[in-house]
Amino acid sequence: MPPISISLPSHIRQQSPKTSSVTVTSVPVASPTTPNLCSFCSQIDFSLLRYPTTTDLQSLNDGHPAPQDLSPFKKNPYAKVEPTWSLGLLSRVHESASSCTLCHAICTVLDQQPQARANIAEMGMKDPLVLGTIALCGRLSAPEGTAWYAYDEKYGRPLERDCFFLRRLGLLFRPADEDEDVEMPGMASKVECWFSMMDSFQTMNTAIPRGFEQETKKVLMGDEEDPDTVWFAGRKRPEMVDVGLIKQWLGECLEHHKDVCGISEEVDEDDDPDLVEQMRRLSKPIPLFRLIDVHKKCIVTKYNLYDVDMSALKFASLSYVWGVTPQKLTLLTQNQYDLQRPNALVGKVSKTIWDAIHLTEQLGLKYLWVDALCIIQDSDDDKVMQLGNMANVYAHSLFTIIAASGDDCNNGLPGIHTPRTAIQEVIPVIAPSDTSPGMSLITALSPTHQSHEHPTRKTVWASRGWTLQERALSRRAIVFMNNHVLWSCSRSHYSEESNCETSSLGTMAWFGLQESDPILSSSERTWYTEDLPEEQVWYKFQRLVQDYSSRNLKFQGDAHDAFSAVVEQVRRMTGENFLWGMPSGRFELCLCWEPFRRGLKRREELSTLEMTTFRRHVPFPSWSWLGWSGSIFLKVQDKELEVGLNPKVVCFVLRNHPLRVIPVRRISVDNDPERANSWAIPHVTDSKYAVTLEDIYEHLPSLTPQILLEIPDDQLLFFWTETARFKLSELKKQGPSILPDNPVHVREYTKYYREILDEEGEVVGRTHPCDPDDDCTGVDEQDGGDGDGDGKCEFIRIANNYLPFCEPEKLVMQVRRGRGKGNGNGGGGGGEEWKRDVRYRVNLAEIKKEAWKGVRVGRVLVALG
Structure with missing residues (x-):
């Protein structure tokens, strides 16, 4: 069958002013199941990308040893490093895109990642060598209470296996050496890169039947009863968010994760009566805990901040970027009573807030907390009290909606009212046969610069100082990326673009989500420190400090306040008191903190809010890491x-x-x-x-x-x-x-x-x-x-x-x-x-x-x- 010409959308055809790119406007298609690959792409051992089926997982759970001849159960047959193949120069990939489905998909990935193209151009790589690498992306483990076995050649018998590893296809870019044969397909002689786009492609399924796009529910949810269902693999996501999928994630967590995602005693507001009493003394009016009523579209202020039982309230919270564009509406002293009238917010709030109100209502909740509308923005007294309560807000909200797309409050939540437009290409790579169902790949929607990097890492949201504690304290998060939605709670991490919704067959720990997700209450043990509860907390705190110190603050005087909720949460978890972001029981060790890679600049600004018993705007001490701007490494663990x-x-x-x-x-x-x-x-x-x-x-x-x-x-x-x-x-x-x-x-x-x-x-x-x-x-x-x-x-x-x-x-x-x-x-x-x-x-x-x-x-x- 000759290639079919398909015109790409205008946003894909448009060229970046900073880079040059050859945009391909035709998609080569032979049949839905037959591979159409060039001589370079056909060299890749795609069998390493095979994901387990329902039959595989049921067999493991029944006690049968894992098959040694099928991925992900067999060992890497190439070397200790990730197997990597040369795909030739980028110009060759562009030329081959009209006949090779994988080359075409690589061009689409680059066209949809303008920042990646800009980075490649910035490095001076006009025509880089492209490498395809099959890298680890996740750790697959047995369900709780179940043991998995694999045949061990050393002992000549099956032994219990902790986990198996799944892989995705990533792209590496580097200049070709002068004596390098760039026209020779096969495994790369030198695995080295200047720039990478990891997790660019994932296994979608075995051979995709015709008309699969119409099987919406099966594509979205998977089927534990179907023996051929491929688990943890990629899937097509619709243009508009399927709120039913988010409800499924939330429902599973509420029903099965109460032990780790519920409210613990350490975060109950009654645990800190001295703070409550201090707030009583400092405030003249009774401070209110405000919420948005998403049904009446107005502010509700009937809750006394001292007496409200947040654990009994069912409310959501919003984490987003204010940006340079002014908010359309904020809560002020003069309008606080007007905004309590029904429908007072209709047509007046920023797009991101309005989409969050709509989503909260669709998910069946009545209340939403948003800083711009729940804190009086022109009252320092109200800010002091409300910021002191931030740890409670995010720790007690049923879930946090994270707007990680866009760079201001008017971007909205993609897929709520605005369709998502990124192209997902399906690439058959292994033809079906009598003994094999075949395999197809699908374009991933959030390639990352490095392995094990969180998809939000390069977003504007992740660069802002205030947003870190909002994520770190949340029990559950619904993360809106430009083109798909992520879910994370203390036990599970799901993605709208991957078929993950099974816990009875096996559990998946995504390296790019769990290990890099800054959540204090996560039950996922990090492998980088001792398996002791307190050391796990201090390791997470150390990482949060390093992450926070590298972020941007619009007002440098916010340095203490924007991290205070994290400090308060760690205090409750460990019993430690803190002095300017450093735990008192480990203070002298923390005094040895050091710059991370680069030098630091002294913060000369005073604190934004009044502090200490003097109620003054005070300087940041030079001995505290909070007194400096730049990434730092805090020495707080016993291993130091x-x-x-x-x-x-x-x-x-x-x-x-x-x-x-x-x-x-x-x-x-x-x-x-x-x-x-x-x-x-x-x-x-x-x-x-x-x-x-x-x-x-x-x-x-x-x-x-x-x-x-x-x-x-x-x-x-x-x-x-x-x-x-x-x-x-x-x-x-x-x-x-x-x-x-x-x-x-x-x-x-x-x-x-x-x-x-x-x-x-x-x-x-x-x-x-x-x-x-x-x-x-x-x-x-x-x-x-x-x-x-x-x-x-x-x-x-x-x-x-x-x-x-x-x-x-x-x-x-x-x-x-x-x-x-x-x-x-x-x-x-x-x-x-x-x-x-x-x-x-x-x-x-x-x-x-x-x-x-x-x-x-x-x-x-x-x-x-």
Whole structure:
């Protein structure tokens, strides 16, 4: 049969102004089941992409060993690395697209991913070599209470098997080597890439019968009774969202996941009576918990925030991007009563909010929580109380609707009122026979840049600071991508484009969903840390901090507030109190946090909302990771101690009214003496570490009682330590160790640092990554940074870093002194000269133990601001 000409939609034909692309306008079709592949594509071993059928899974569940000759049960026959085939130059793929169905589908994928094409062009790859790689995408396990067996060649008998792995077809792009034969099909001689699009194609089914598009229910839901149903494979999704599928996901979770997705005691608002009492004292009017009534299309304000039982309310919440486009309507002091009238929201709210109202109503709920309409936007008092309640809102909502498509609040939820237009091509790759049903692939709708990367990772929604805690605290999430919908709860992850809705036959852990989904309450154990409940929580918290610190904030002063709900949830899960985003029981370990890959910039803005007992807009301390902009790595897990990091300071924090210094480890006792288990929190009685007010007056004489009484709570740390001074080299540059010609890799992985020099100019250490645009020496050109004028920088020891098989080092903090002024308006009439007795963090560094011992000064009392 000759090729059939099919005109692509205009949005597919349109060329990107930044890239060049050959758009193919005809789809080669021989028959619905016969492969039509070129000489390159036909070399791929598509049998590795086979997914299990109902018959396979039932056989495993009945105790029969897994067949060794069928994927996903057989071992990778090629090597330990993922098998990869050359598909020739991209120009060849375009030329072959008129006759090869897979080449045509590759062109469609690129046309529908303009950002990917832009990235390829940015790297200077005008005609890259294209590789097809069959990579792991998920872990298939037996249903709870069932054991699976596979034949083990080593023992010559069936043994219990933890899991099997499923694969998808991804695309790799790199420049061809000068001596490389790009015209030769077959397995790639060098598996290396500059840019990747993983999970581009997935198994759809065995040979697709004619007219399958009309079998909507079967395509969407699958059939556990049909022995030929292929599970966890791709499927066509309709233009408009099938709300019945979302209802199925929600219903399954409500019925079967109560043990992990229900409300736990740790997140009940009654668990925090001190917060409630504090809010009572701070507020004059009675604060209200507001919701949108999706039936009456108005705001409901009949719930007292102190008394409402959120666990009894059935409401949804919305997580979305406000963007630069102004909201059409927000709740303000002047309109709060007008918006309580029925139909007050009709035709007045932004499109995303309106679609969320419609979806909530379709799913059978009465109430929806949206920040723009449930928090009075021009009232700081209301914001303080409502933000303090954010952990409860998202943890208690029945589900959260996540609008991960688009870049503002007027994008809407694709598939609710606006059809989704992305093309899904079906590609027969194995012909049916008397012994085999054949196989087809289908275009995936959210290819990712890297394996195990979440589909939302590159969205605008995932780049915003506020949205992280909204996802992390939600028990259930309905995620709207541009062209399909995802579901995730504490136990299951589903996709509208994959046939996943079975738990009785087997369970699937998608690497791109579970391992990268920032959800605190997930029952899915991560494989990257110990299988202990508390360590699992700290690992997740560490990842959340790293993710959050790399995100964007429209207002830098929101840095504390936009993460406060995560901190509150972790406090409830672990019992730890926090000080500026760092757990008090692990505080000295967390003080060793470091930049992740790149340098950081100091946040100079004050907090957006008033804080501390002074009710002021306060600075972010330099010692907290919240005081810096840029991605950081928080050292909070026990394994940091196990590998040789040993903190050598004990920190005390300044608090006011009455004036006092207390150990950070005991702030829970100070916060609420009656409720704290003070017997379980060690006292600091060793005079070597203890800090008193008298010590401060003696060793830091400018910090008088009058001065300290004017400094807000939790700003200054005090601890005894050693100090030393060293010179720093000029800025050094370290490029990436792999793919040094890739401009994107060079930009992303290049590090800037300074070497630490002794008196003879010998290198005795190095700093952590620096921001090349900032002066990160800590030396003031006029006075040396601390008045000595010797051009050296001051370092204070905070830990010993004795890694196995490495020379012992001191982990030190590079600091600078405050720039005090003699005629300022500081407290006590003494100006700001006291700031010269306060040190501020600049960076961390490692210095060789012997070099430190040679120049260190005796123990000093440090005030760290």
